[in-house]
Amino acid sequence: MDIRTVIVDDEAPLCDELEYLLQAHPDFHVVKKFSQTAPALEYISTTPCELVFLDIQMPGMNGIEFARCLGEMKVKTLVIFVTAYGEYALDAFDTPAIGYITKPVSRVALARTLEKAKALLKSVHDTNKIITVMRDGRMYPVTRPEIIMAYVKNKAVFVRTGAGEFSSQLNMQDMAAFLSGAPFLQVHRQYIVNLDYVSEVVPWFKGNFSLHMKGLPNEEIPVSRNHVQEVKRLLGFK
Numbered sequence: 001m002d003i004r005t006v007i008v009d010d011e012a013p014l015c016d017e018l019e020y021l022l023q024a025h026p027d028f029h030v031v032k033k034f035s036q037t038a039p040a041l042e043y044i045s046t047t048p049c050e051l052v053f054l055d056i057q058m059p060g061m062n063g064i065e066f067a068r069c070l071g072e073m074k075v076k077t078l079v080i081f082v083t084a085y086g087e088y089a090l091d092a093f094d095t096p097a098i099g100y101i102t103k104p105v106s107r108v109a110l111a112r113t114l115e116k117a118k119a120l121l122k123s124v125h126d127t128n129k130i131i132t133v134m135r136d137g138r139m140y141p142v143t144r145p146e147i148i149m150a151y152v153k154n155k156a157v158f159v160r161t162g163a164g165e166f167s168s169q170l171n172m173q174d175m176a177a178f179l180s181g182a183p184f185l186q187v188h189r190q191y192i193v194n195l196d197y198v199s200e201v202v203p204w205f206k207g208n209f210s211l212h213m214k215g216l217p218n219e220e221i222p223v224s225r226n227h228v229q230e231v232k233r234l235l236g237f238k
Contacts, residue, residue, distance in 0.1 A: 001027045002182040002234075003121060004049040008033075008040045008066070009082065010058050018053055018082065018105060025114050031230060037061040041069060044077055047226065048176040048186050051117055054097075056083040067095035076177045078117050121181070131178055133159055133166035140166060144184075148197045148213050149221065150175045152190040162215060187211065187223045187231055195234055 005028045009015045015033045022028050031049060034040035037058050044052060052070075056063035067079045080099040098120060099113035130141050146161045150168070157168045157175055168175060176186055183195045193211060200212035202220065208228065211221040223231050 003028045003051055004031045005029060006032045006044060006049050006052040008037060008052060009055040010035045021105060021110055037066045041066060045073055045075055046189055048180050049077055050121055050180060051078045053080050053082050056081055064095060067097055080113055133168050135166045148194055150192045187227045191221050193221055
C-alpha cells in the first residue's frame with residue numbers, strides 16, 4: 001500500500017521525529033508537514049491523503065476542532081492524534097479519530113496504531129472495487145483497474161476507460177476516495193490519473209509539466225504545482 005500521510009504539529013522537531021519513525025513503516029509516505037491547521041485543512045480537503053497525524057494544542061484552530069471539521073466535510077482521511085496531554089482523550093474520541101498517541105511517541109504505540117490504520121484502509125478498498133457509470137442512458141459497472149483517469153468537465157465528474165468516456169454520479173471528493181491509493185494519484189483538483197496508463201511526461205515552463213495517457217495521445221493532463229514532486233517520485237524520475 002502507498003498510504004499518503006500528513007503531519008500537523010506546530011513544533012518542527014516533533015514533525016521531523018515522527019517522519020523519521022515512519023521510515024520504519026514503508027507503506028506510509030509523508031507527503032506534507034504543516035505547522036498550522038488552516039493550510040493543513042485546505043490541503044487535506046482538496047488533496048486525497050489517507051492519514052493525518054495531528055497535534056491537539058495548535059495555534060488558532062486546535063486539533064479537536066480540526067478533526068471535527070474533517071468529519072463535517074465528510075473528508076475520508078483517517079486521524080491519529082499525537083499529543084503531550086492525556087486529558088484530551090475523551091474529547092478526541094468524540095471526533096473521527098482512530099488513534100491517540102501521547103508524546104514522546106514510542107515505536108510500539110506507533111506500530112500498533114499504524115496496523116489499525118492499515119486494516120481500516122484495506123477494508124475500505126476491499127469493499128469499494130466497483131462503481132457504476134453511465135453513457136447514453138445505460139449503466140455500466142467499472143472496476144478500479146479499468147479506469148485511465150477521472151476528471152471534472154462542465155461541473156460534472158467523468159471517468160475514461162478503454163471503452164471511452166462515462167459520466168459518474170459521484171462528486172470529485174467521493175471519486176478521490178474510491179480511487180485512493182496506488183496506482184491512482186490526484187495530479188490536479190480536476191484530474192485523477194492512473195499512473196499505470198501514463199505514456200509521456202511533457203515539460204512546461206517554470207518546472208511544471210503535463211501528462212499524456214495511453215490511448216489518449218491528444219489530451220494533456222495538467223499537473224498542479226503541489227503535486228509535481230509526488231508525481232516525479234512515483235514515476236521514478238527527478
